[in-house]
Amino acid sequence: MPASLVHEDDQVVAFMGLRQAVPGHVLVVPRQHVDTLFDLDEDTAAQLMRVAVRIARAADAVFAPDGLNLWQSNREAGGQEVPHVHLHVQPRMRGDGLLRIYPVALPTPATRAVLDGLATTLRAAFDAGQLSP
Numbered sequence: 001m002p003a004s005l006v007h008e009d010d011q012v013v014a015f016m017g018l019r020q021a022v023p024g025h026v027l028v029v030p031r032q033h034v035d036t037l038f039d040l041d042e043d044t045a046a047q048l049m050r051v052a053v054r055i056a057r058a059a060d061a062v063f064a065p066d067g068l069n070l071w072q073s074n075r076e077a078g079g080q081e082v083p084h085v086h087l088h089v090q091p092r093m094r095g096d097g098l099l100r101i102y103p104v105a106l107p108t109p110a111t112r113a114v115l116d117g118l119a120t121t122l123r124a125a126f127d128a129g130q131l132s133p
Helices: 042-063 112-127
Strands: 005-008 012-016 026-030 067-071 087-092
Touching: 005 042, 012 042, 026 042, 042 067, 042 087
Parallel strands: none
Antiparallel strands: 005 012, 012 026, 026 087, 067 087
């Protein structure tokens, strides 16, 4: 399909999103078909982020936004609409109304014991090498 390209290389393509909720919304997409972040190999993931950071810097220079989001969703419950991993680079302006993270108020902070337990469980999976597709 036609695209307004910002960048392309052998691993990723970056192009203007069709739904420009904010000017400068760019999608960074791996060339290899991968449904979710969980299936992405580490080399492609690294290139995806390198390109996203460079595009973010360019967007900062061009659009002078108040802020910027990198947004990536996985699976239906995570808000994924397209079954191909992609990273949104969205320059943000105060009051633009996009991507409200918390519905009403900030969540109550967890106890240190709960956080330590979650960290221990994740660290064990990380250290066991359960990270590659």
